[in-house]
Amino acid sequence: MEPQGRGVSESPRIEWAEGGLQRDARWRSEAAVPPPRRVQVVDDTLPADTAYRLASEGTGLLWRSDFQNARQLLQAMARRADRKPRKPPPPPSSPAEAFHLHRQAQGQRSRVLGKVLVELEGDYRIALPRAPDLRAACAQAWGPPDGRPSVASLRELLGLVGAFEWRRKGVAIPALGAAPGNRIHPHYGVFSPVRGEYLDLIAAAPLPSRELAFDIGTGTGVIAALLARRGVQRVVATDQDPRALACARENFARLGLQDRVELLEADLFPPGRAPLVVCNPPWLPARPSSPLEHAIYDEGSRMLRGFLAGLANHLAPQGEGWLILSDLAEHLGLRTREELAGWITAARLRVVARDDMRPSHPKVQDASDPLHAARAREVTSLWRLGHGVTQQ
Numbered sequence: 001m002e003p004q005g006r007g008v009s010e011s012p013r014i015e016w017a018e019g020g021l022q023r024d025a026r027w028r029s030e031a032a033v034p035p036p037r038r039v040q041v042v043d044d045t046l047p048a049d050t051a052y053r054l055a056s057e058g059t060g061l062l063w064r065s066d067f068q069n070a071r072q073l074l075q076a077m078a079r080r081a082d083r084k085p086r087k088p089p090p091p092p093s094s095p096a097e098a099f100h101l102h103r104q105a106q107g108q109r110s111r112v113l114g115k116v117l118v119e120l121e122g123d124y125r126i127a128l129p130r131a132p133d134l135r136a137a138c139a140q141a142w143g144p145p146d147g148r149p150s151v152a153s154l155r156e157l158l159g160l161v162g163a164f165e166w167r168r169k170g171v172a173i174p175a176l177g178a179a180p181g182n183r184i185h186p187h188y189g190v191f192s193p194v195r196g197e198y199l200d201l202i203a204a205a206p207l208p209s210r211e212l213a214f215d216i217g218t219g220t221g222v223i224a225a226l227l228a229r230r231g232v233q234r235v236v237a238t239d240q241d242p243r244a245l246a247c248a249r250e251n252f253a254r255l256g257l258q259d260r261v262e263l264l265e266a267d268l269f270p271p272g273r274a275p276l277v278v279c280n281p282p283w284l285p286a287r288p289s290s291p292l293e294h295a296i297y298d299e300g301s302r303m304l305r306g307f308l309a310g311l312a313n314h315l316a317p318q319g320e321g322w323l324i325l326s327d328l329a330e331h332l333g334l335r336t337r338e339e340l341a342g343w344i345t346a347a348r349l350r351v352v353a354r355d356d357m358r359p360s361h362p363k364v365q366d367a368s369d370p371l372h373a374a375r376a377r378e379v380t381s382l383w384r385l386g387h388g389v390t391q392q
């Protein structure tokens with residue numbers, strides 16, 4: 001059982017002994033990692049090897065000296081985590097095994113590095129020498145402070161800072177037009193279109209209609225915005241995640257599209273039919289290891305299959321459903337092309353056309369990436385689907 005709040009709140013608590021006193025505080029983890037059961041109060045006299053060993057054993061290291069030295073310790077621990085083992089393990093027997101081993105190793109790495117902990121004051125200030133002011137970044141990700149101290153992993157805090165910067169600067173989306181303001185500002189925890197090449201497929205495909213479109217699982221709102229910019233008069237965009245809805249709303253307002261795009265909290269489709277229904281589901285069928293991975297991994301292809309199964313009921317008679325999907329899952333042995341084709345047929349749909357492109361992001365070139373062989377063959381497609389022959 002995780003230690004829970006004592007009537008103060010439902011959030012998990014972390015407990016530790018310090019200066020002869022028993023202390024506790026709210027535990028913050030957006031990745032839903034439970035608080036460590038053992039916590040040691042540490043400072044910059046702790047050697048990196050010892051820190052790495054303790055963290056590998058599951059001990060939380062509550063940092064009580066210079067903030068920048070804690071960052072350095074984290075880097076030193078990361079180098080240890082990334083060291084090649086002296087005796088290399090046998091090569092994986094299949095791409096699917098390589099994928100699962102890779103995720104396992106990533107999970108283990110983040111569990112260990114997540115053990116360096118920092119206490120935040122009730123207003124998100126960090127009372128350590130040379131600590132930056134992270135109040136705005138914390139408030140953006142976690143909501144306004146509640147006046148009570150809390151503890152979080154340093155790694156998560158640094159992630160919040162990165163997300164804060166992305167949100168402030170935004171991501172340039174060339175498909176939205178050349179003007180400098182054509183940027184999408186992703187919120188913390190919302191799928192970011194940094195690898196936005198698939199948007200070029202959406203920008204180039206012939207529109208079946210300019211009257212109405214649905215964008216299923218809108219995330220930052222980027223696809224809905226792109227369709228509106230291409231001249232679609234009305235777009236209805238859905239998502240289930242409140243952070244995505246807030247993010248998309250802000251992006252539509254920033255781009256001056258708020259009157260043409262309607263946002264709806266919905267499981268997949270809004271009511272009714274549209275001549276164009278677009279969806280970019282997570283591309284890999286695997287279990288998300290934290291709530292933050294829900295936009296990357298789609299366990300059992302739930303969203304993909306739900307979109308395909310419901311599409312015919314939400315598509316106008318001559319309409320097109322546009323499915324954005326990479327075939328990386330096929331190269332990793334997690335899904336077959338036959339399965340996908342079977343779901344399309346079973347949903348009484350037919351493939352009108354398919355536009356393909358090869359991703360050009362740096363990972364494709366990285367031969368040291370354990371998934372390199374699969375990534376090097378990856379193709380991203382826009383599947384244009386229409387009503388198929390009604391089965392008797």
Ligand SMILES: C[S@@+](CC[C@H](N)C(=O)[O-])C[C@H]1O[C@@H](n2cnc3c(N)ncnc32)[C@H](O)[C@@H]1O
Nearest residue numbers: 191217218219239240241267268280281282295
């Ligand atoms: C891969 S992201 C794509 C986001 C955006 N369309 C884009 O292309 O950048 C998938 C999105 O679908 C949302 N989502 C997942 N399941 C959903 C469901 N059942 N109904 C609506 N949205 C869902 C997620 O919250 C996430 O924002």
